[in-house]
Amino acid sequence: MKAQSLVHALRDTAYLDGIDVGAYLDLVREQHPQLYAELDFGRDGAQQALASLAQVFNEFETDDRDNGRGDSYRRAQQNIAVRMTGIRRLFELAGGVQDVRDLPPTWRILDLLAGDGLLTRALRVLAPQVRDGVISSDIARTMVTAALAAGLPAIRQDARFLFIRSTTMDAVILAYGSHHVPSDDRTTVFQEAARVLRPGGRFVVHDFEEGSPSARWFSEAVHRHSAAGHPYRHFTAEELRRGLGAAGLRGIRVHRVYDPFIMRAATREDAAGQLADYMHDMYGLCGLDRGDATRETVRARVWHLCEECFCFGPHDGGADHTDTWPRHPAVYRVGGQWVAEIPRIALVGVGEK
Ligand SMILES: C[S@@+](CC[C@H](N)C(=O)[O-])C[C@H]1O[C@@H](n2cnc3c(N)ncnc32)[C@H](O)[C@@H]1O
Incomplete structure (x- = not known):
């Protein structure tokens, strides 16, 4: 036909x-x-x-079923500032620029695991010249519906089969959920991304290194305390290199990128408490609400879990800004504000078409 x-x-x-x-x-x-x-x-x-x-009906649709966290996930993402440090770096790697403000106004980028469009909303703030350059793509109906309702360019599709023409995109990002793609399907996703890239375009894959403290959060906290669990394998640096190579990309690099959660507030209690709420909602940690726990008890449980998991050694990561980031969750004062920061290091592969 x-x-x-x-x-x-x-x-x-x-x-x-x-x-x-x-x-x-x-x-x-x-x-x-x-x-x-x-x-x-x-x-x-x-x-x-x-x-x-x-x-398809996955855990990111709603909170209504026994295995969902979609509504609470979207509630957390209303705060676009919390993960801005890592998101900024991903855009710079995708655009091949030192500073996100140098991205060209005509830049076109496909965000394959977009949720309700967090990266689009972040880029509007980080690089307003790239107006609506990010296309939000996701498999979940509610995520895509929310992005479209917010006026964002969005499409519902599986990252394994894209309804997008070949050689149309300057960049493609697979981030904040790449581990949800089953291991056997990762090459297919990488090849689809490479297909839609124009020559010279870049594919950025962001995830967390198997066995690292960042991956430990998912096995120790999310798998145990969320309704859906989290039975997913993360990535190794070698797997990223191999996958990008198998997709025919060149100039392959694997980076360790500092990708923290940061919340600013007027008081120490608010900064730590609001960041705990964010982690609870984003990861659907409803198991921590057990008993007749008060809001304060739940916040303390979340913070304790973060301290157990996000704990980095002095030589961990080799990430950007290695000398300045805290090695474990911290609350500190900057000027008139309190800052709560949970450190995290992402594994990020980049290849060029
Ligand atoms: C953790 S969320 C990330 C959302 C957003 N990028 C963010 O950082 O908040 C992962 C998203 O990947 C989507 N997803 C999972 N598997 C997918 C697939 N095979 N194709 C497209 N989207 C998928 C889920 O529906 C979910 O919205």
């Missing part, structure tokens, strides 16, 4: 809640014409990919 007629045939296929493919295409044509020009629902395999999407 020709691509055009395939798209026509797919128009009635369910896509987002109450929105079929045709309604989605009409909305994007009207509100995000550049994204519309980059879409390709006529690719071979699109029909099957849409049928598979219809079966």
Whole structure:
């Protein structure tokens, strides 16, 4: 079937809640014409990919089911400042620039695990010249619906099969959840990312190193205390290098990037307490609410877990700014403000097409 007629045939296929493919295409044509020009629902395999999407309901949809944390996750992400340090560095690596403010205004980047568009909202603050350059892409209906409702260019698709034309993107980011892609499917995702990159474009893969304190948080805290658990394998540096190479990318580098959680507030108690709330909501740590725990008790439990997991040795990481970051969660004063900081080091691979 020709691509055009395939798209026509797919128009009635369910896509987002109450929105079929045709309604989605009409909305994007009207509100995000550049994204519309980059879409390709006529690719071979699109029909099957849409049928598979219809079966997906993951832990990031809602809090309503026994295994969900979607609503609380989105609530936490309303604060775009907490993870800004690491996000800024990812954009710089993706753009090949020293400073995010040097990114060109026409920059196009696809965020493959976008949630409800945190990275898009962050880039609007970090580099306002790149207006709506980030396309938010996610497999979860509610995440994509929330991004579209906020006026962001967004698409629902599995990172393993993209409804995006080849050689259209300056950069692709797979971040803050790459471990959710099963090990056997990671090469497919890397190859899809490479396909949509234009020559010279960069693919950035962010995750956490197997066996590191950053990965320990997921096995010791999230797996034990969230409703869905967290039975996912993280990455090794070698796996990142191999995957990027298998996708045909070159100039491959693996970085250790400082990627902390930081909360600022007027008092010590507020800074630490609000950061504990953020961690509780983002990771759905409902197991810590057991008994008739007060808000203060839950906050203390979250903070204690963070202290147990995010504990780095003097030589850990080789990350950016190695000399300045705290080796364990800390609350300190800067000027008139209190800062709560939970250190974390991400493993980040970059390859160029
Ligand atoms: C931890 S969230 C990250 C969201 C956002 N980037 C952030 O930093 O807050 C991971 C996201 O990846 C999405 N996801 C998981 N597997 C996916 C896949 N195979 N394709 C596309 N999205 C996927 C989930 O639905 C979820 O929204």
